[in-house]
Amino acid sequence: MKKHKFSCKRGGLTIRGNLFQPEGENLPIAILSHGFMANQSTMKGYAQAAAELGFAAFTYDFCGGCLWGRSDGKTTDMSVLTEVEDLKAVIAYASSLSFTDESRIVLIGASQGGFVSALTAAQMGNKIERLVLFYPALCIPDDARKGQMMFAKFDPAEIPSVIRCGPMKLGHVYPEAVMEMDPFKEIAPYQGPVLIIHGSEDKIVDLSYAKRAREAYVQCQLRVVMGAGHGFSKKDDETAIPWMRDFLSESF
Structure with a gap:
């Protein structure tokens, strides 16, 4: 397996990431998207597992989506919807490479x-072969309507132009983009196989959101890591990664 840096564009912004490339041609594509305030390094273990199965696996930093990221963009311009556009740009780049198979894409x-991947799969339909969601933050629209998103608190009726969220500054676009959104209605159009892996003790995204997503999808497996919170430990991944590997192996 080789590891390369890559970059691509979303409008005037540069997205930067890493490609984990196994030997071979016509490689299926796996694109891995990190969580809020995290960066692509948090997806490295999952990317390596996918590459070991034969996927060209791409990790990347969202534009404005990281405290310490390599991609362009301001955190105050970032929203779930801008991150959907980032992911689509990485999909287009990965699909354009000579050694990948654009007809076989896993998110x-x-x-x-995870929320961003689910929204993107719903919009792209049968272009996405499979979908793996680790503790997807489908709570974000509800949190926006409550005026409490992670460490940020605000009046949802009068959203300030800048919202302090711990060490990160968010713009008003972050809650506004999802304020009227029903996440389960948005993700439901995706018809392909879905695997959701969620912690039983998640205090950030309650397990009930994963259960509702399972009902929204046509074909969805929900696997629960007992005792796990939001963001898996190495021990949690020892359970989760084999589940992901088995699910992805079904596509071969």
């Missing part, structure tokens, strides 16, 4: 990156 996302 893998964690937390907010």
Whole structure:
């Protein structure tokens, strides 16, 4: 397996990431999207597992989606919807390479990156072969309507132009983009196989969101890591990664 840096464009912004490339041609594509305030390094273990199965696996930093990221963009311009556009740009780039098979694309996302992957799959339909969601943050629209998103608190009736969320500054676009959204209605159009892996003790995204997503999808497996919270430990991944590997292996 080789590891390469790559970059692509979304409008005037540069997205930067890493490609984990196994030997061979016509490689299926796996694109891995990180969570809120995280960066692509948090997806490295999942990318390596996918590459070991024969996928060209791409990790990347969302534009404005990281405290310490390599991609362009301001955190105050970032929203779930801008991240959907980032993911589509990476999909287009990965599909354009001579050694990949653009007809076989898998999306893998964690937390907010899981929500973004689910929205993107719904919009792209049968162009996405499979979908893996680690503790997807389908709570984001509800949190926006409550005026409490992670460490940020605000009046949802009068959203300020800048919202302080711990060490990160968010713009008003972050809650506004999802304020009227029903996430389950948005993700439901995707008809392909879905695997959701969620922690039983998740205090950020309650397990009930994963259960509702399972009902929204046509074909969905929900696997629960007992005792796990939001963001898996190495021990949690020892359970989760084999589930992901088995699910992805079904596509071969």
